[in-house]
Amino acid sequence: MSNEYVKRRVALKDMRPCMICSKPATTVLYNQTLRDWIYTCDIHLQDNPSFVVPVYSKEYNDAVTELQQVKQKLKVQASNGSGSWDTWVNKMFTKKKPDEDKDIDRKDVAETNIDTNDESKNSTKTTENYQEEYNRLLDKMTDLQSKVRNYKLDNIMFQHRLRTKRAQEIAIAKRKKEEANYSNTNPEELEKSFNFPTVPNVDPSKK
Numbered sequence: 001m002s003n004e005y006v007k008r009r010v011a012l013k014d015m016r017p018c019m020i021c022s023k024p025a026t027t028v029l030y031n032q033t034l035r036d037w038i039y040t041c042d043i044h045l046q047d048n049p050s051f052v053v054p055v056y057s058k059e060y061n062d063a064v065t066e067l068q069q070v071k072q073k074l075k076v077q078a079s080n081g082s083g084s085w086d087t088w089v090n091k092m093f094t095k096k097k098p099d100e101d102k103d104i105d106r107k108d109v110a111e112t113n114i115d116t117n118d119e120s121k122n123s124t125k126t127t128e129n130y131q132e133e134y135n136r137l138l139d140k141m142t143d144l145q146s147k148v149r150n151y152k153l154d155n156i157m158f159q160h161r162l163r164t165k166r167a168q169e170i171a172i173a174k175r176k177k178e179e180a181n182y183s184n185t186n187p188e189e190l191e192k193s194f195n196f197p198t199v200p201n202v203d204p205s206k207k
């Protein structure tokens with residue numbers, strides 16, 4: 001008995017009450033090993049780990065890993081950018097301002113300014129690339145999320161399904177046994193309840 005459920009759709013005519021909210025549902029989670037069906041609204045399958053968690057494909061998990069890497073790069077870039085800007089601003093105001101040679105200072109500042117501008121242009125371009133990559137991966141994840149078909153029940157929920165299933169099986173087996181007993185004992189019961197007329201003993205010697 002494995003905790004593996006596959007999402008399926010049933011026709012409108014076959015819809016049944018949702019296990020969670022009792023509204024009519026056409027989505028069913030099917031467990032082949034347990035022969036278990038759970039009717040549910042699609043909404044309960046999302047962000048509801050106390051009921052069910054999706055089992056994502058390798059493609060999805062790879063996209064998540066990639067996304068995290070891009071996110072990290074964006075973060076590093078953002079902190080590097082502001083870091084260097086802060087350093088430059090501090091240098092300018094704390095060290096260079098008291099300097100007496102203003103002409104040289106201005107020239108330095110102007111040069112540094114140009115450099116910083118170039119740098120920030122480059123980094124903006126790369127940031128945009130990462131941002132594009134990030135959005136692309138996010139779209140891919142959303143798409144794969146909507147296509148997920150495999151689910152795992154929360155363990156407590158699954159244990160409950162197992163017990164319910166076992167109880168059902170016992171009840172069915174009991175009923176079958178009773179039916180079998182009834183049909184088996186029926187002829188005997190008939191024999192016992194009816195008094196067949198006794199066949200007169202015939203002594204062949206008296207013939």
Ligand SMILES: [Zn+2]
Pocket residue numbers: 018019020021022023040041044
């Ligand atoms: Zn529901």
